[in-house]
Amino acid sequence: MFRYSLTKLFYLVLSLWVLASVTFLLMKSIPGDPFMSEKAVPPEIRARLMAHYGLDKPLYEQYFVYLSNLAKGDLGISMKMQDREVGQTIRDAFPYSLKLGIVSIIVSVIVGIGLGMVAALRHRKLLDSASMVIAVLGVSVPSFVLASFFQYIFGVQLKWLHVVGLNGPLDYIMPTLALSALPIAFIARLTRSSMLEVLTADYIKTAKAKGLSSSAIIRRHVLRNGILPVVTYLGPLTANVVTGSFIIEQIFGIGGLGKIFVTSISNRDYSLIMGITLFYGLILMCARFITDIAYGLIDPRITLVSGKEKAV
Amino acid sequence: MTMPHSSTAEERALTLEDFRKADVGEHAAEAIGQPSLSAWREAWLRLLGNRVAMAALAFLLLIILMAIIGPVLTPYDYYSNNLEQTNLPPSAEHWFGTDDLGRDMFARTWMGARISLTVGFSAAAINLVIGVVYGGIMGYVGGRLDDAMNKISEIIYSVPDLLVAILLVVVFEPSLGTIILALCVTGWINMSWIVRGQMMQLKNQEYALASRSLGSPHMRILFRHLLPNAMGPIIVTLTLAVPTAIFSEAVLSFLGLGVQSPAASWGTMINDALKTMIIYPWRLAFPALFISLMMLCFNLFGDGLRDALDPKMKK
Numbered sequence: 001m002f003r004y005s006l007t008k009l010f011y012l013v014l015s016l017w018v019l020a021s022v023t024f025l026l027m028k029s030i031p032g033d034p035f036m037s038e039k040a041v042p043p044e045i046r047a048r049l050m051a052h053y054g055l056d057k058p059l060y061e062q063y064f065v066y067l068s069n070l071a072k073g074d075l076g077i078s079m080k081m082q083d084r085e086v087g088q089t090i091r092d093a094f095p096y097s098l099k100l101g102i103v104s105i106i107v108s109v110i111v112g113i114g115l116g117m118v119a120a121l122r123h124r125k126l127l128d129s130a131s132m133v134i135a136v137l138g139v140s141v142p143s144f145v146l147a148s149f150f151q152y153i154f155g156v157q158l159k160w161l162h163v164v165g166l167n168g169p170l171d172y173i174m175p176t177l178a179l180s181a182l183p184i185a186f187i188a189r190l191t192r193s194s195m196l197e198v199l200t201a202d203y204i205k206t207a208k209a210k211g212l213s214s215s216a217i218i219r220r221h222v223l224r225n226g227i228l229p230v231v232t233y234l235g236p237l238t239a240n241v242v243t244g245s246f247i248i249e250q251i252f253g254i255g256g257l258g259k260i261f262v263t264s265i266s267n268r269d270y271s272l273i274m275g276i277t278l279f280y281g282l283i284l285m286c287a288r289f290i291t292d293i294a295y296g297l298i299d300p301r302i303t304l305v306s307g308k309e310k311a312v
Numbered sequence: 313m314t315m316p317h318s319s320t321a322e323e324r325a326l327t328l329e330d331f332r333k334a335d336v337g338e339h340a341a342e343a344i345g346q347p348s349l350s351a352w353r354e355a356w357l358r359l360l361g362n363r364v365a366m367a368a369l370a371f372l373l374l375i376i377l378m379a380i381i382g383p384v385l386t387p388y389d390y391y392s393n394n395l396e397q398t399n400l401p402p403s404a405e406h407w408f409g410t411d412d413l414g415r416d417m418f419a420r421t422w423m424g425a426r427i428s429l430t431v432g433f434s435a436a437a438i439n440l441v442i443g444v445v446y447g448g449i450m451g452y453v454g455g456r457l458d459d460a461m462n463k464i465s466e467i468i469y470s471v472p473d474l475l476v477a478i479l480l481v482v483v484f485e486p487s488l489g490t491i492i493l494a495l496c497v498t499g500w501i502n503m504s505w506i507v508r509g510q511m512m513q514l515k516n517q518e519y520a521l522a523s524r525s526l527g528s529p530h531m532r533i534l535f536r537h538l539l540p541n542a543m544g545p546i547i548v549t550l551t552l553a554v555p556t557a558i559f560s561e562a563v564l565s566f567l568g569l570g571v572q573s574p575a576a577s578w579g580t581m582i583n584d585a586l587k588t589m590i591i592y593p594w595r596l597a598f599p600a601l602f603i604s605l606m607m608l609c610f611n612l613f614g615d616g617l618r619d620a621l622d623p624k625m626k627k
Binding site: 014019141239247250281288 | 463466467468470471472474475476478479480482483555559562563566567568569579582583586589590593596600603604607608610611612615
């Protein structure tokens with residue numbers, strides 16, 4: 001287990017290094033330097049900034065300066081907002097995204113497992129088909145379509161909820177639903193197929209033969225084994241919530257990191273784009289790392305050799 | 313089936329005379345009654361029997377047809393502004409209404425379909441080629457090379473795909489080509505893993521061994537024996553890769569990184585329409601409806617295809 005975690009950690013660092021190098025190369029391939037703008041910066045300040053970020057040195061040295069700055073958590077300054085550090089911008093905006101993201105992850109897991117469980121227990125019955133219709137729709141309807149649909153129906157027509165903003169608990173309903181639709185669909189499908197497999201297993205027959213009540217069988221045996229694969233989905237789930245937040249925060253006017261990211265894209269604020277990309281990369285890779293470790297801990301049957309479990 | 317003499321049969325006990333030995337020779341009894349079908353034909357028949365998948369396929373073909381002929385059906389083109397006829401609701405004149413610059417939404421919708429479909433199919437095709445070659449080598453050669461190549465693909469896979477796509481499009485300026493390429497950077501990995509798994513299973517089959525002992529070169533074994541047998545999972549993965557690419561393109565367009573004006577994909581059209589959703593909801597309705605329906609049909613057809621090609625996987 002320890003060796004397994006170490007290997008995974010090694011790959012985490014390696015992947016981050018790849019992402020950092022790619023962003024560095026992309027940054028350098030853009031003409032101009034980060035301090036060129038319409039607002040002229042005095043040459044002394046410019047020289048100091050260039051020196052601080054090592055831009056006066058040759059490329060390979062810049063690369064090391066960049067990496068060591070990154071290691072210290074220094075992501076540089078924004079190109080469009082000269083007095084703003086990228087790190088500070090991220091720290092200010094991230095809490096809003098984090099709150100919405102956590103709510104969305106919790107909702108996805110609970111609703112997804114619930115739907116999948118109902119579908120598996122009512123296999124080939126009406127509720128099964130209904131859950132699977134929801135699942136197919138969740139995979140197919142893009143989140144921005146769903147979000148705008150909700151806005152129009154509940155915000156504009158019925159006036160039940162605020163169209164934009166994230167001020168009260170009620171304001172979480174629409175963004176969370178739009179953000180969670182895709183993960184809910186995936187988790188429901190995953191839970192359903194895994195529980196159908198578990199339901200035909202020998203130990204379920206044994207439990208029945210022992211005279212255990214069906215609610216106890218479901219609680220103690222079916223559910224516990226059936227939701228194992230959902231753990232593997234936690235990494236992709238985080239990725240979904242992060243990439244979904246670009247769109248959802250934009251639509252619902254939430255000033256989180258996703259919205260800042262989209263704004264920085266349309267402003268072509270390269271240092272901010274790169275900084276947020278690296279930050280997201282870090283979050284997603286950590287999520288995947290935690291998932292790998294958690295799965296190894298929960299299910300002792302899986303072979304703890306990296307890479308082999310994905311290929312099958 | 314009801315027996316013709318069921319009422320009398322109950323009254324009369326059966327005797328030996330009621331049974332006669334069937335006059336069938338030994339060879340005739342061994343004959344196969346049904347015509348022998350190839351695995352592909354059988355899968356096709358199974359697919360034909362799946363009404364949901366066939367309806368999805370029919371709808372997809374309709375969308376593809378409309379993407380080809382749709383823009384010519386209306387006298388209006390997709391790029392001409394007409395500032396006297398902006399934000400019109402659907403009418404006999406403009407079937408899907410007009411947008412904020414007075415451009416015909418019907419023409420724009422089907423031009424958008426062209427772009428979405430082009431991106432979806434091209435990205436899936438490139439991913440297919442890279443994935444099959446890379447995965448084929450991994451699975452067929454095996455050993456150290458497999459380990460190394462697998463590690464590389466894992467590292468690429470762990471870099472979030474949409475982030476890479478966004479970065480690339482930001483740096484290299486949005487165009488149809490850069491969008492497709494950006495979607496291919498990480499898109500092929502799933503395919504390569506599927507092919508690798510298939511190769512590892514199939515290369516130990518007797519027919520591969522037989523071919524090898526007859527002295528076939530590796531290429532022949534790979535292309536004549538292993539790949540045709542791995543076609544099922546490859547096709548299913550391919551079918552599901554198309555909507556994934558279309559979806560990513562829509563997200564990029566939505567973020568303002570899509571094809572540039574006056575061309576528009578469904579993602580851009582939805583993004584434009586969102587700003588005026590409260591006053592002109594129909595501008596949102598058509599692109600939103602069609603992209604959802606198209607994604608739905610690709611997913612349903614992909615599911616049906618998987619059931620047809622691999623009945624064992626059906627749950």
